[in-house]
Amino acid sequence: MSQRPTILVISFSPIARDARVLREISALAEIGEVTSVGYGPTPPQVVQHLQIPDSAPSLPQTPSGVLKLATRRLRSAETAAPAARAAIRLVGDTRFDMVVANDARAIPTAFAVAHGAPIWADMHEWAPEERTHVTSWRLLVAPLMDHICREYLPRCAAVTTVGGEIADLYRRRYGVTPRLVRNAARYAELSPSPTNSDGSLRLVHSGGAVAGRNIESIIDAVKELDDRFTLDLYLVPGGDGGAHLTTLKDRAAGCERITFRDPVAPDSLPTVLNKYDVGVYWIPPFNTNARLALPNKIFDFIQARLAVAVGPAVEMARVVADYGIGISSTSNEIPDIVATLRALTPEKVADYKRASDRAAHELSFEHEKQTIHTIVRELTDSAAN
Template sequence: MGDVVTVGFGDAPDGVIEHLAVPSELKTLPQTARGVMRLALRRFRSVELTAPAIAWADAKIGQRKFDLVVANEARVLAWANKIAGEAPLWADMHEWAPEERTHLLSWRLLVAPFMTYLCRRYLPSADFVTTVGQEISNLYRESFGVSAELMRNVGPYVALEPASVLPDRVRLVHSGAAIHGRQLELMIESMKLLDDRFTLDLYLMPGGDGGAYLTQLKELAASDQRVTFHPPVAPANLPATLNQYDVGVFWIPPTHTNARLTLPNKFFDYVQARLMIAVGPSLEMEPLIAEHHLGVVSTGFTSAQCAASLAGLSLSAIESAKSAADKAAKALSFEQESARISPLVQSLLDTTRTAQKEDGR
């Protein structure tokens, strides 16, 4: 579609012509003494561009011009709006920004009001807004008056076959980040209520707490030899790694808005891995389970309810769900999602080029 320049942490994504790697120690929020004071005083406009990572990126970009600017999450909305100038702005919001880390008191008191301010100030003027689920899209419309297109966290289609199911073993697996608010201990507690057929393998990367929560999970599971922790796997390799298992599990109690409305990338990783999927009664995931016959939904989020949804699984039920995942893999892939979104993005680029021609540029 065009030449892409990226600004962000880590290595350059595939396919870009230039990547400005933000130093890993820089924060994306105004986490300085002056910044925190201004957040507390609700002087939000004065800290829009002062986060260390944003200030660094702004200096690197300088006066460069672009045909389209993509803001990846609310915290960079003000900066993206600045560098976009007259070019279209695509606000890719992912989840519900005001409650991104609502399990932290400092977030609720200082950052959530700032996120709400950024959304209210900049989203209505964005040319294109996307988010990961329909319920979250509804929230952005109701709260900020914007129409957000659905763009789910789906990965590319992977040509795999469902792995054979063992007659005396049910191999559960979970992948993702060890973030306290996700209550991953629920999986370990549920294992204590399941018989010896069940094993649980966890591919977890440490969260922002330096790995403290991951250590707690390992201590909680230390007495159960059926629970195994593995190093995290690169996203591109996840489907092939997970393919050896039977059931991808993700039970997240609805303790805040993003948990209640979650539709995470791991759900689609499980589909590409050709796994049965086990979730709780989550508003976005449950309908997809039912539509594509992908697995089981617990009646609630206690360990007893989660374990009960798995306890009676038969070999044929697991095989049927894995086969259903195989049938749904193309429909629930990035290729299908991008086929819907790409024409909308192309229309923004076409508008820019038309305006440039009219201006004689």
Template sequence: MTRPRILCISFSDISSDSRVLRQLDVLQEMGDVTTLSYGPKPDGVEGHLQIPMDLPSLPQTPVGVMNLALRRFRAVEFQAPAVKAALDLVQGHSFDIVVANEARALPLAYRVEGAPRIWCDLHEWAPEERTHVLSWRLLVAPFMDWLCARYLPRADATTTVNTSIARMYEERYGIEPEIVRNARPFVAALAPTPLAPGAIRLVHSGGAVPGRNIESIIDAVDLLGDGYTLDLFLIPSRQADAYWKQITARIANSPRTTLHDAVAPDDLPVALNPYDLGVYLLPPHTPNHRLMLPNKFFDFVQARLGFVFGPSTETDRLIIENGLGVVTAGYSATDLAEAIRALSREEIAGFKAATDAVAEEMSSDVDLEVERNILRRLQQPA
């Protein structure tokens, strides 16, 4: 059988997008892949169409904002500078399958030549992705809802990160997404590291994005005092330079916090393995926050860390059922400090042992097979 020509669209820099990188492994296994994204060409793909990094993927021009405000959504579909550029880049290329990462990529997917089959990977609940931001809630959220209603029922396959969010897509748009978690491959070579005699070592990794509550994690380690350290592996946001300056200044003023350069997604488990507790404290500003099951959960599992997370439906269940750690009472620095201070060294060692016990079960093997089955179906005649 001839290998299908696959286009993978992502309005992200794929080199730092763990979910899309794992997706690419399966796409390359099953076909000849071209990527369309920000950032450099990912390893192993046949071709790459690069969107300039300075072009936003939402219609932020005056005309685009006006059309959003007036609900002229058909006019807005291709007004975002990055989408315009992507449409130009894809002209003259023909594909058999298009993978649209996130709802905002769907209009472009349906303009690709070759009458391709469409798989939309919905990383989150698209209609309320950033509704904690007033301008997004008023202008962009209705557009995202319109995109989902217009395009999702036409897609040949849809996936999302967990059953709670899949149920929301089914109830609103009448689709039944398959589940592809943010799990990563099993790292057999790692084991829990023993606790160091001097301090409990806390660690957090991820994007330095406003609203992620990194400030409270820094404040918590300072409240804890001697005997605790915090290491941060942060990725600066493309569009939040002011926040990056603010957060790095706060780190510089914390005697117990160390900032490290961002680590490539594949290298994260090894980089995190020397630590004891992975911490995450995301307030439920949106349904995606309330129902999160993020990359870092699975990063911490493969790194064999104990967990201290803020309350969230999906992560609460996994942490408690498997004895991986504790859930804080709330989302403040005080809540986090109190939860950590209450833990004995023996309990923390037990959490690390528990993550070791479930590391293979919580790896991406199941998720990758879901993706392979989707691609097998999409290669069959419609």
């Protein structure tokens, strides 16, 4: 084996825009030669990118694939998705020292191209209930995701996921013990910005303008608050052509304290957000992944050295409490959001921002990537540091 192991990363996503996979590749590239398989243009830090056609779905959405799902011929459906077939064809007979499968849908493909190489499954969320709020997904796709997890996770050489609660779910249902690689942002060399002397508080939210994220409630709550609160929103249009973003702008119309800003590249977010006071996020528990969410944006807020205000989502509320970086409400209802924000004072916010500053090293990707390096060394016997 060469001193630097060869690593295949499979992700059925536009990798160049996938913040978690980009960070994963950056850590892998420090100690190995990375080839990526996924949609879109070549991501940075890979030696080769095998591009899956955008027209190839990552689920078995063809008539024959849907029939396999409907009749529970799950084994034959494992690699029936056009994207899986394309990935297998693109990789061909090339051999790698290890293979990384991002999310459950990529795991059977990883086994099909690994030729016996060890496989690391990086589970970005709780796969069996990824989109169970969508009826067709719940009826047709959920059984396939459960089948893949049950059949393949115990055979993977390593499994990781994003939070402790989700790790416990994988442990209880599938008998595997995932390690944690949280969705932490890179460490940013920043200091907390001072709060305004007039007592006003600058709230901010960043992320996708996607239905179900409850951004409407943040807007409604700020409209009920007094004039010392402003809200800036850095929203990326969703896959609906920006329709939901337009709905949000209409909802905020007439409130001069709410401003929509142009979206910012992930690596630039902490620097841009640093001028604000409080990063805010409330998401209702419409499925297990929402209930246990610990998303990128929380870590962006921390690297920006902001106070953090969130709802009662278990993982987010735990980080906020454990590190003393902000407050969490008792529910996702607008009166509770209003009361939670109204209780903030500039003095409390300054304390929370200093706590974020103290936590920034531990809650950074530089800390998380050590787990990735350990996995590579274990799976490839690499002596790289």
